[in-house]
Amino acid sequence: MELRGDRCELGSTVRVGLILNILTLPILGGPRLVSWLADKTTGEARDQFLDERRVRGELLKLQQLYDAGEMEEEEYDRHEKALLEELNVIRELKAQLRDQG
Numbered sequence: 001m002e003l004r005g006d007r008c009e010l011g012s013t014v015r016v017g018l019i020l021n022i023l024t025l026p027i028l029g030g031p032r033l034v035s036w037l038a039d040k041t042t043g044e045a046r047d048q049f050l051d052e053r054r055v056r057g058e059l060l061k062l063q064q065l066y067d068a069g070e071m072e073e074e075e076y077d078r079h080e081k082a083l084l085e086e087l088n089v090i091r092e093l094k095a096q097l098r099d100q101g
Contacts, residue, residue, distance in 0.1 A: 050094055055087045 066076040
C-alpha cells in the first residue's frame with residue numbers, strides 16, 4: 001500500500017494533535033473549559049444586549065402603561081428618552097461591529 005507524502009503528513013499531524021490534546025487534557029482541560037464557557041457567555045450577553053426587539057418591547061410596554069393612565073407624562077418622557085438612547089447605542093454598536101467584521 002502506497003500513501004502520498006502529503007496525505008501521510010496530514011494524517012500524522014492530526015494524530016499528533018489528537019494525542020497531544022488527550023495527554024494535556026488533565027492539565028489544560030479545566031482552563032480550556034473555562035475559556036470556552038467565557039466565550040459562550042460573552043457571546044450570549046452581547047447578543048442579548050444588542051437585541052433591538054427587547055428595547056422595542058419595553059417601549060411598547062411603556063406606551064401601554066401611559067395610555068392606560070398608569071404613568072405620568074414626565075415619567076413616560078424620561079423612560080422613553082432613556083430607551084431611545086439605548087436603542088441608538090445598540091444601532092451604533094452594531095454598525096461598528098459590521099465595519100470591523
